[in-house]
Amino acid sequence: MTNHGGCAILNEMITYPDRKETRKKFQKTGMPWWSNEKANLLLVPIFSAMDGTVLYSIMEECFLQSALMSIVMAFGVAVVLNILPLVIAKFLHGAIYKTTKHGLTMFAVFVAGFLLVYGGTVYLRFAYSDMYEQENQSMTLENTVSEEKVENGTENVQEISEKRRKSMAVVTLLSISPLITSLLGFAIAYVSDDEIRRKVECLELEKIEIDEKISEIDAAIAQMEHYMEEGIERELTFDEQAMNAAEDEIIARGNVMKAQARFILAEFLSNPQATTKLSEEMLLKDKEPSVE
Known part of the structure; x- marks a missing residue:
């Protein structure tokens, strides 16, 4: 304003x-x-x-x-x-x-x-x-x-x-x-x-002091909550990035393991043509977009 x-x-x-x-x-x-x-x-x-x-x-x-x-x-x-x-x-x-x-x-x-x-x-x-x-x-x-x-x-x-x-x-x-x-x-x-009047005056001033302390505590709590929210969001972002990286690594390792399995299976069948065919299928599947 x-x-x-x-x-x-x-x-x-x-x-x-x-x-x-x-x-x-x-x-x-x-x-x-x-x-x-x-x-x-x-x-x-x-x-x-x-x-x-x-x-x-x-x-x-x-x-x-x-x-x-x-x-x-x-x-x-x-x-x-x-x-x-x-x-x-x-x-x-x-x-x-x-x-x-x-x-x-x-x-x-x-x-x-x-x-x-x-x-x-x-x-x-x-x-x-x-x-x-x-x-x-x-x-x-x-x-x-x-x-x-x-x-x-x-x-x-x-x-x-x-x-x-x-x-x-x-x-x-x-x-x-x-x-x-x-x-x-x-x-x-x-x-x-007049003791009652003096006590009332002291309580009125004390109330103002208490209001001030309450305001300071509320401000501290709000600031702490703000920092906590920022920290939680930052931690969640880091966790999400780490999770995505782990997923990518697992998928990559899975692809490597698939290729190795196909190659081993082809050798086990003792058919070079089958090995070539399996390798081509593997490459074609790797190039196809994944549907999630």
Whole structure:
């Protein structure tokens, strides 16, 4: 089949590596950039550092005896809060697909552990909410005029309640922030760590590889059969030629034996004329075309 420049695609041959690359691109169409496993490896340390910095301000007030303990506890709790969602997502998939033994039990255990750790940090923030109130008070004293105070130098009830409300807003925001980062980590892990989807993708690529191997084996078998057919035909031709040569040789030997038999018979009869007559008959029969 000849393509006279009518369609360029006819001059190109789609290979199995091309099919694999096309399948890989198709598999990535439903996966946004943030659902990549590498994105989670980058975001988890960032989230942990952010949560650890927030927790450090509280731990510093709790562990006044040791500054090192406050650092270790703050960033240790932050790492736990961001790693647990990844484990929870893994066991949730196992529980849904029923591919992990006791997957539902392990899912419930790690969810309970996450809630305990997160609940402890929230309770700690609310217990030390006055530290945010004091910071607001000092900032207010530096940025407001003296008319906001009463004559005896104490704050009125309305100002105290306002400062309390602001401190509670800060505590609430700082309590929600680790939960949001944990939920983001859980969502990324749940989308990117779908074992059934990954197995299907691996099987699709493996199917292409198997098709390639089958094609190679079929081509090898066809080539071998072609060579076998040529060899058989060649052998049959050689056998036929050898058989014809053997037949010719046998016929020639038979003719020689006939002549010798006639000659011997003529001598045995002691009749020279008979010998001549037999020789002439032999020659005439040799010249006659054989009818097969």
